[in-house]
Amino acid sequence: MNTKRPLDVLNRAKGKRVYVVLKNGREVVGELQALDIHINLWLENAEINHEDKTVKVGSILIRGDSIVYVSTTP
Amino acid sequence: MNTKRPLDVLNRAKGKRVYVVLKNGREVVGELQALDIHINLWLENAEINHEDKTVKVGSILIRGDSIVYVSTTP
Amino acid sequence: MNTKRPLDVLNRAKGKRVYVVLKNGREVVGELQALDIHINLWLENAEINHEDKTVKVGSILIRGDSIVYVSTTP
Amino acid sequence: MNTKRPLDVLNRAKGKRVYVVLKNGREVVGELQALDIHINLWLENAEINHEDKTVKVGSILIRGDSIVYVSTTP
Amino acid sequence: MNTKRPLDVLNRAKGKRVYVVLKNGREVVGELQALDIHINLWLENAEINHEDKTVKVGSILIRGDSIVYVSTTP
Amino acid sequence: MNTKRPLDVLNRAKGKRVYVVLKNGREVVGELQALDIHINLWLENAEINHEDKTVKVGSILIRGDSIVYVSTTP
């Protein structure tokens, strides 16, 4: 158990939809393609939720330092 | 006593529920799976508390720089 | 699939128009010329959108730490 | 005198109660167990004070970048 | 095309007037003399615009982390 | 003159009272014991001033990134 690392939870979610909460209060849902140690995320088929509105944004790169947390539970 | 490190308090809490206070004022409770030196945390069976509402978020990765403190006391 | 990196989504968008959301709430659209690991971006023919107004700003360098996310979908 | 370092004031307070002022305005009192160069702090028997309320939080890890200052005077 | 770097857009603007938007909302116009990898900028004959007022500030050094973006279009 | 460094002004104030302005608007006065390159400061016999109230806090460690400036003039 000691060898688990926090980013493993994201690595095992590649190809699946994840839910991202941003520091500006917005929420993004999309299919996780890739991540790095800064928690920069590449999502496909992404949607932004903000104040009950949903906007399709397609392919996006989220800058890691904008992220509060990422949920990998559908 | 000199060899204790701050993150030891988290390392000994692996597999147990921890309580995390975020800089955006929200609170997260979940079972600690893994952490790193940035205090990035992987939690399972996590719940977010915000203004008297609780939302189940399942498996999450919390970015360390979003965290104020982590309590390991049940 | 493991070898994908998050910035690949931007690298493959070079020469195309991208949509950038900034931490100050403004939005920039422009043709991506170059990027680096800090996500500093050079855009050409850029426009800033803010409160329903659009301002043409031509050639710009956006500092990476001002960016929330970048969409590469037209 | 030239060889004193700022963190010495915390190192000599190990095992004693310290008073921590956080950037979010809250105050924490607890027994200092360990610290590192980022001023991450492990406290035992900790209490959070906020707007005249006190909450017992037990064992905690405070992220160093959340801290304004630490007083070691009882 | 792969060898372009974002800061090239600034390097080619040396000696010309650039327009800088700061995180505090103010705007600076001046002749670019030098820059570094932090996007610290040295401007000559600079003017600050803030709420419809313009103040001449002459020679200035802008700290890179205060900058949102720099436009090099006259 | 070229060999002067900014922190010299603090090094020569060791053992004397200094006045510290914090990013949260509070002001601290205390006897400077030690400092490091992050401008972490150890003060003795310190007092916090906030909205016309003064609180004695004794021995403190101020985290450097909380500091706006330090005056060494009595």
Next chain:
Amino acid sequence: MNTKRPLDVLNRAKGKRVYVVLKNGREVVGELQALDIHINLWLENAEINHEDKTVKVGSILIRGDSIVYVSTTP
């Protein structure tokens, strides 16, 4: 011209009065004694301007990350 660096504008202002705008909105004027790559500044005979009041603060060390820009024009 390519060998100019942004901090040169400050290095050539040593011994002269400079005008510093801080991120907290205050303004400092003082005689520049020394600087480093973080733009930490040592000023002598410094004065703080805030809301039409001027306070003499004598010798000060300004932490670089508190600075928006520095003007070297009298």
